[in-house]
Amino acid sequence: MIKLTVNGHEHELETEPDTPLLYVLRDELALSGAKFGCGLGQCGACTVMLDGKAVFSCLTPLLLAAGKNVTTVEGLGTLEAPGPLQRAFIEEQAAQCGYCIAGMMMRAQALLVKNSSPTDAEIRAAMEPNLCRCGTHMRILRAIKRAAALIKTADAGAAGRARP
Amino acid sequence: MILRNLMGLVVVLGALSAGGFSVYAWRSEIPEVAPAQPSRFDPELVRRGAGLAAVGNCNSCHTRTGGPSFAGGLRIPTQFGSIYTTNITPDPETGIGLWSEAAFERAMRDGVDRLGRHLYPAFPYDHFTHVTDEDIRALYAYFMTRQPAHATPRANELRFPFDQRILLAGWKLLFFRKGVFQPDERHDRRWNRGAYLVEGLAHCGGCHTPRNTLGAERGNDAYDGGEAEGWTAYALNVDSPSPVPWDKDALFQYLRHGWHEAHGMARGPMAPVVDNLNALEDDDLLAVVTYIAAVVGTPSPERARRGRSVLEQTSGNGATLTSDSAAPSGATNERSEGAAIYVTTCAPCHESSRPLPYGGINLARSTGPNGPTARNLVNVILWGLPPSDGQRSPIMPGFNNAMTDDQVRALVTYVRQRFGHGPTWTNVDQDIRDARAGNFKVGIYPAPGTDPASGVISQREVR
Numbered sequence: 307m308i309k310l311t312v313n314g315h316e317h318e319l320e321t322e323p324d325t326p327l328l329y330v331l332r333d334e335l336a337l338s339g340a341k342f343g344c345g346l347g348q349c350g351a352c353t354v355m356l357d358g359k360a361v362f363s364c365l366t367p368l369l370l371a372a373g374k375n376v377t378t379v380e381g382l383g384t385l386e387a388p389g390p391l392q393r394a395f396i397e398e399q400a401a402q403c404g405y406c407i408a409g410m411m412m413r414a415q416a417l418l419v420k421n422s423s424p425t426d427a428e429i430r431a432a433m434e435p436n437l438c439r440c441g442t443h444m445r446i447l448r449a450i451k452r453a454a455a456l457i458k459t460a461d462a463g464a465a466g467r468a469r470p
Numbered sequence: 471m472i473l474r475n476l477m478g479l480v481v482v483l484g485a486l487s488a489g490g491f492s493v494y495a496w497r498s499e500i501p502e503v504a505p506a507q508p509s510r511f512d513p514e515l516v517r518r519g520a521g522l523a524a525v526g527n528c529n530s531c532h533t534r535t536g537g538p539s540f541a542g543g544l545r546i547p548t549q550f551g552s553i554y555t556t557n558i559t560p561d562p563e564t565g566i567g568l569w570s571e572a573a574f575e576r577a578m579r580d581g582v583d584r585l586g587r588h589l590y591p592a593f594p595y596d597h598f599t600h601v602t603d604e605d606i607r608a609l610y611a612y613f614m615t616r617q618p619a620h621a622t623p624r625a626n627e628l629r630f631p632f633d634q635r636i637l638l639a640g641w642k643l644l645f646f647r648k649g650v651f652q653p654d655e656r657h658d659r660r661w662n663r664g665a666y667l668v669e670g671l672a673h674c675g676g677c678h679t680p681r682n683t684l685g686a687e688r689g690n691d692a693y694d695g696g697e698a699e700g701w702t703a704y705a706l707n708v709d710s711p712s713p714v715p716w717d718k719d720a721l722f723q724y725l726r727h728g729w730h731e732a733h734g735m736a737r738g739p740m741a742p743v744v745d746n747l748n749a750l751e752d753d754d755l756l757a758v759v760t761y762i763a764a765v766v767g768t769p770s771p772e773r774a775r776r777g778r779s780v781l782e783q784t785s786g787n788g789a790t791l792t793s794d795s796a797a798p799s800g801a802t803n804e805r806s807e808g809a810a811i812y813v814t815t816c817a818p819c820h821e822s823s824r825p826l827p828y829g830g831i832n833l834a835r836s837t838g839p840n841g842p843t844a845r846n847l848v849n850v851i852l853w854g855l856p857p858s859d860g861q862r863s864p865i866m867p868g869f870n871n872a873m874t875d876d877q878v879r880a881l882v883t884y885v886r887q888r889f890g891h892g893p894t895w896t897n898v899d900q901d902i903r904d905a906r907a908g909n910f911k912v913g914i915y916p917a918p919g920t921d922p923a924s925g926v927i928s929q930r931e932v933r
Contacts, residue, residue: 323810323814324814346867347865348857348865361871362867365872367815368814369815370814370872371872
């Protein structure tokens with residue numbers, strides 16, 4: 307029995323401890339935001355947060371996530387009330403095909419948790435592990451800047467903060 | 471009265487010797503020359519210089535991350551404070567554009583810059599002094615034809631009195647032996663060629679030989695193992711901790727391709743060294759390997775037997791190392807936690823049937839768990855092996871964000887106990903904390919490309 311906390315909800319799982327966290331999220335908890343891209347930690351589509359830090363869920367065995375707080379893109383807000391990062395990505399139309407975006411948002415969130423006013427260089431350095439094959443990187447960078455600003459303004463709360 | 475005279479005598483003698491030392495330490499300025507026109511240099515000489523600069527690994531230290539090639543500015547942490555590497559592009563104001571060949575030669579041979587200032591031995595002139603005239607000429611031609619970069623590196627941040635360059639004259643008196651390489655008649659041409667490259671430009675001892683409290687290589691302990699950029703540089707001599715003894719074939723394959731099936735991957739600061747060695751022709755690499763194999767020596771029968779047994783036990787599909795055998799009996803909680811992490815996180819690659827370099831090495835063959843410190847294992851667990859830039863290469867993901875300090879310690883302890891042969895490591899907690907906190911900068915480099923024919927990536931110039 308492994309206890310896993312995802313987006314604030316506790317789960318008790320009978321899954322083998324070497325199962326990649328990504329498979330647990332998608333196949334057992336039906337959280338399909340994180341995507342399978344390369345399976346090798348080279349593309350970032352599967353990025354989620356573990357205790358506030360970005361990890362590749364395709365390479366993180368369930369064992370290492372046990373007892374820690376997992377946050378997925380579903381934890382950032384809802385369709386009706388998108389969180390500031392989600393809102394910023396929508397407003398900047400940062401997605402093209404969208405496959406990389408959940409991972410992008412989770413790595414950006416991990417950055418903003420640690421550093422609420424990142425410089426352009428800091429954003430680029432932090433986002434380096436995540437790839438977008440459509441080439442929307444410039445919009446993604448703008449969206450992260452916008453999210454940093456949104457989080458700091460009351461506006462973020464009024465229009466779209468995710469309800470707890 | 472007598473006392474006063476005596477004291478006077480001491481003061482006078484002190485002043486005289488200080489004066490004498492100043493005279494001894496003083497070096498004249500070598501006059502500026504007009505910036506050289508690149509066309510002045512024979513392209514063949516420049517080409518030879520490029521190869522020699524690669525062997526010297528010059529780009530590794532004289533280029534900061536993301537900065538223009540050879541423009542310096544990389545911080546070299548030492549126990550005396552930080553040194554920032556110099557700009558060795560031919561920029562007249564901030565580089566070596568006004569240096570004559572004589573000034574360049576003096577820097578290489580004596581560790582003195584054009585202005586007559588003693589250079590810190592972070593610049594390995596204790597090795598470069600062995601370089602021949604014709605190789606120095608080729609290196610000069612190479613550097614004088616690089617793209618000039620206008621960049622002033624930060625000033626050194628050294629503690630008093632180490633910021634007083636005049637003291638380096640004393641350091642040299644104690645530890646520096648000037649002189650061009652002299653062949654040893656007792657050995658053949660190939661050994662001597664290897665000795666020239668290894669002891670000279672390649673300066674392997676710079677990392678693989680331990681240093682004394684004043685930062686000089688301990689000549690009596692040559693190749694006994696040292697450190698580099700937060701990594702342990704393993705002993706190359708009879709004390710090599712490698713489970714399978716190195717031989718010439720393994721050394722050649724490792725230095726040419728960056729990996730060997732019985733030893734694993736080059737990583738950390740060794741990765742760019744291997745990339746740079748792509749510049750060596752097979753003949754010269756064979757010479758290097760011949761010399762290093764002589765340093766390695768012949769393993770004792772016991773060690774050779776153990777090496778063979780490690781290879782036998784780990785050949786095939788990792789069948790002898792299944793998860794069933796992973797939990798040692800009578801294990802403490804931490805050990806069983808370490809075993810569980812190993813089985814779920816490491817074994818899927820390190821016990822897969824996929825051969826090197828794209829599969830993970832069986833850790834029983836790896837030097838990491840057998841080294842004198844936990845550092846290399848900790849560094850690899852935290853940061854993995856980043857992919858090469860634009861070439862096929864092996865990779866390992868890092869687990870910095872996925873593992874707590876306790877988890878890393880449990881894993882390292884387990885791996886040491888199961889795959890290592892030495893005593894329990896004592897400083898693991900500190901190593902993990904230091905590596906994570908950046909107390910020392912851990913050099914993390916892309917894996918060397920496995921196909922040297924596709925070009926020398928780390929030599930690619932950044933402008």
